[in-house]
Amino acid sequence: MPYKLSATLKAHTSDVRALSSPTDQLILSASRDSTAISWERSPSEQEFKVEVVLRAGSRYVNAIAYIAPTPDAPKGYVVTGGQDAVVNIFNLQAPKNDPDFCLVGHLDNICALDVTPGGIIISGSWDKTAKVWKNFNLAYDLKGHQQSVWAVLGVDEDQFLTGSADKTIKLWQQHKVVHTFTGHQDAVRGLTLIPDIGFASCSNDSEIRVWTLGGDQIYTLSGHTSFVYSLSVLPNGDIVSGGEDRTVRVWKGGECSQTLVHPAISVWAVSTMPNGDIVSGTSDGVVRVFSESKERWASAEALKEHDEQVASQALPSQQVGNVRKSDLPGSEALSTPGKKSGEVKMIRNGSLVEAHQWDSVNYTWQKIGDVVDAVGSGRKQLYQGKEYDYVFDVDIQDGVPPLKLPYNVSENPYNAAQKFLQSNDLPLTYIDEVVKFIEKNTAGVNIGTGGEEYVDPFTGASRYRAQASAPGPQASQYVDPFTGASRYTPQASAPAAQPSYSDPFTGASRYSGKPQASPPAVISKILPISKSVNFKQANVTAMQSKLLQFDDALRNEISTSSLAMYPEEINLLNEAFFHLTDVTSSSPRSPHNPLTAAHVEAVISILDRWPSSQRFPVIDLSRLIIGESALLSDRFIDALFRAAEWEAGWAPPLPKARETNILLVLRTLANAFDEESGKDLSAGGSSSWSDNVLESLGQIPYAVLNKTQRVAFATVLFNISCQGLRTPIGLSTRNQTISLINKAKTADSEGVYRALVALGNMTHVAKGTNNKLSAAQAGEISQCLQALPSRFTEARVKNVCIEIGALL
Secondary structure: OOOEEEEEEEOOOOOEEEEEEEEOOEEEEEEOOOOEEEEEOOOOOOOOEEEEEEOOOOOOEEEEEEEOOEOOEOOOEEEEEEOOOEEEEEEOOOOOOOOOEEEEOOOOOEEEEEEOOOOOEEEEEOOOEEEEEEOOEEEEEEEOOOOOEEEEEEOOOOEEEEEEOOOOEEEEEOOEEEEEEOOOOOOEEEEEEEOOOEEEEEEOOOEEEEEEOOOOEEEEEEOOOOOEEEEEEOOOOOEEEEEOOOEEEEEEOOEEEEEEEOOOOOEEEEEEOOOOOEEEEEOOOEEEEEEOOHHHOOOHHHHHHHHHHHHOOEEEHHHHOOOOHHHOOOHHHHHOOOOOOOOEEEEEEOOEEEEEEEEOOOOEEEEEEEEEOOOOOOOOEEEOOEEEOEEEEEOOOOOOOOEEEEEOOOOOHHHHHHHHHHHOOOOHHHHHHHHHHHHHHOOOEEOOOOOOOEEOOOOOOEEOEEOOOOOOOOOOOOOOOOOOOOOEOOOOOOOOOOOOOOOOOOOOOOOOOOOOOOOOOOOOOOOOOOOOOOOOOOOHHHHHHHHHHHHHHHHOOOOOHHHOOOHHHHHHHHHHHHHHHHHOOOOOOOOOOOOOHHHHHHHHHHHHHOOHHHOHHHHHHHHHHHHHOOOOOHHHHHHHHHHOOOOOOOOOOOOHHHHHHHHHHHHHHHHHOOHHHOOOOOOOOOOHHHHHHHHHHOOOOHHHOOHHHHHHHHHHHHHHHHHHHHOOOOHHHHHHHHHHHHHHOOOOHHHHHHHHHHHHHHHHHHHOOOOOOOHHHHHHHHHHHHHHHHHOOOHHHHHHHHHHHHHO
16 A cells, blocks of 8 residues: 555644654654654544643754653653753653753754664764763763764664764774765765664765665665655665655665655655654654555545645756756646656646656656746856855955855755855854845745746746745845845854965955965875775675575465575575684684585575575675685676676666676675685686676676766776786786776766776786787777866876876
C-alpha cells in the first residue's frame, strides 16, 4: 500500500526542526518557536493530542531526543538542544517549566542529539565539537572536526558517529577517532543506522550514502534536488529522507519507491515509528504523519485538502528545470506514465506552467505546483550566474563595497540568511535580523496563484508581482529597519568584515601602500609515487552476517532454495571469514591458516548462481581474499566480471544492484594490483588474468560510471603504474593502461588526479627505459595536459600536469 497522510499536528508557530517518535503513541517535536511538544494518543484513538508543551529554551530549539523509561521517569525523558547551547532534560512523568537536568559545556548552538539504548546522550554543536554524556555528566569531548557538527549517532555504548559541515563523518571509539569517512561534497546533515550493513548519511550535496562501519561506501541514493536534512529507517530496513526540495522520500532496495510532496519549503526532520508510519516536520510549523495502513489514513476530505495544498504551491523554475513555454506539451502528456517515482514533468495549462510528479505507487501524475518564471527572466536579477527575484545590497562598513544578498520568494528566508552570513564569514547570531529584513522587504508578494495576473507581453507567460497593497522592491518604504536607508546595515555591534590589508603603521582599515609581491610558490615534486592504494578496510563480521542473512532468505523460499549455499561451501566461507577476521584484527594470531583454491572455488560457485541484488557481500569477500592472497586466476576474474554483468550492456541508468556490484568489482581489481599481493606484470611474467582485466575495463563507457566508481577505476590504473615503477611491465600492458588513463581524465577531480598520477608514473618509467612513448601517445598526452588545468582548477591537478609535461 502507498503512504498517505494520516494526521496533521498543528500547535507550533514556527519551523519544526527536529522529531523523535519512539513509540506508536508518542511523537516529540522541537521548533524555532522555542518550544518542544509531546504529542500523545491513547491506544483506542487515532488522533494525536498535545500532552505537554515544554519551554525548552529562550531561542530556537533545533534538536530533540528521547530517553527510555527508568524507575525515576516511568514515561521517559525528553532531551532538547538549541541556540542557548545547553542540553535540557525533562521528565515526562511530571514535566515542569524548568528542566530536571541541564548539561552545560557547548559554546554555540546545539543542532544534533541522539541517545543510545543505554541512555548515553550524544550532542553536536556549531562549536565544532560533539560531546558524550553519561548519567547526565560529561564523559567524552569529541574534538577533531574543522566545522560545525550537524549530525550525531550512537552506534553502541562506546562507539559514536559524527557528521560535520567539513564534509566528513568520523567514527569514534569512546573519545578516539577510529575512522574518517570522506565522499560527501558538502555539509553532512543526518545519520542513521542501517541494520546488518552499517549506516547512512545525507548531505547538502543532495545525496544519501550507505557505508559499512569499516569505511566502505556500499551505494549512493540520488533523487533529491536540494539539501537532504534528515534520515530515518523503517522497521523493514527501508530508508526515509527529507530535505529542502519539499519532499519525504522512501527508498526500497536502493531505489526511490515513493515521494511525498509537502506544502512547505523545507522538510527539516523525518522520523519513523515502530508501526512503520513516517513523521515529518516542516518549515510551515506542522508535524505530519503518513501511513501505509489504510485504517490509519486521514479522511477523504483531509486527503483532498492536503493534495490541494500541495498543488497550490509555487515552484521556482530553478527547482524543476528552466525551459521555454513553447517547448512544453499540454495536459495530454500526463497520459504517458512516468519512468520512475519522483520524476517531474512540466506542462502548459493555458497561460500557466504546471509541475506534475510521477507517483509510481498510485500510478498517476500528482500536481505539485505552478512554476513561476519558467519561461522568461527579464525581471529577475543575475548574481553569480543564477537568477534571483531580489539581490539586496547590504552595507557592513563605511567605505567598504556592499555585500550582495540574493533571495527568491519561494526560498526559505532562514536558509537564504544562513547562506549569506556563512558565505561572508559573518556571525550566525545575526540571522534573525537578516530574516526580518528579508521578510519586510518582500512582504505581500503573491506567487501567481490567483488574483490579479501579470502576463509577459512577449511570451504570454504568467509571472508574479507584489499585490497592490505592497509596493515593488524599489519602492521607498523598502528600507533598512535599522538605519532607514535603502540598504541593510547591521547594528553597531555587528562586527565589520576584516579588511584585506591592514596598515601596519596607522591601523587604518585599508593599506594604501602597494603590497609587496609574494615570492613565487615552491612546488614540491610529486612524481613518481610508488605506494599503491588499496581497499582493504572492512567490517568482516557485518559482511559475514549479511551474506548469511541472504543465504537464509534464499533457503526459506521454495523458488530459490536450490540457490542456497551447500554445507561444504558454508564451512569454506566460515573459514575464510575466520581468517580475514584474524588478519584484520589489531592483534592477529600467528601463523595464519592460509586460504586455498578451494575457498576461491566456493566463492566463484556462489557468485555464479546468486541473484544480482544479493551478490554484493560475496564480491566484497572477494575484495578481501584477493588482497590477502595470491589466488588469482582467469576463472576468478571472469566470475567477478560475470557477477557485475559485464556483458549485459551499459545503457544508463544501470540498476542500483548492478551499480553496487560494479563498484565492488573495481575495488577488488584495485586490490589485485596492490603491491602487497606480489603480482608480476613484466613482459615474461604477466599472466593472462591481467590482460583480461585491462581488456574488460576498456569495454566500460566511462560516462556511465558514477563518481565513486570512477575513483575506483582510476585506482586500478594507479596501482598498475606503481607496479611498473618496481618491475618493468610489458609494452602491451603499458599501452593498454595509458589508453585507459586517457579515458579516465574526463570528469571528477579525485578520479582525474589519480589517473594523472598514474600517467605520470608511466611517463617517468618510459623516459628511463628504451620503451619510449610513441609520438601519437605523447601528442595525445600533451593535449590533455593543456586542457585539464582549466577544467580542474585545483593546484594538485595543475602541479602534476606541469611535472608530466617536463617528463615529456
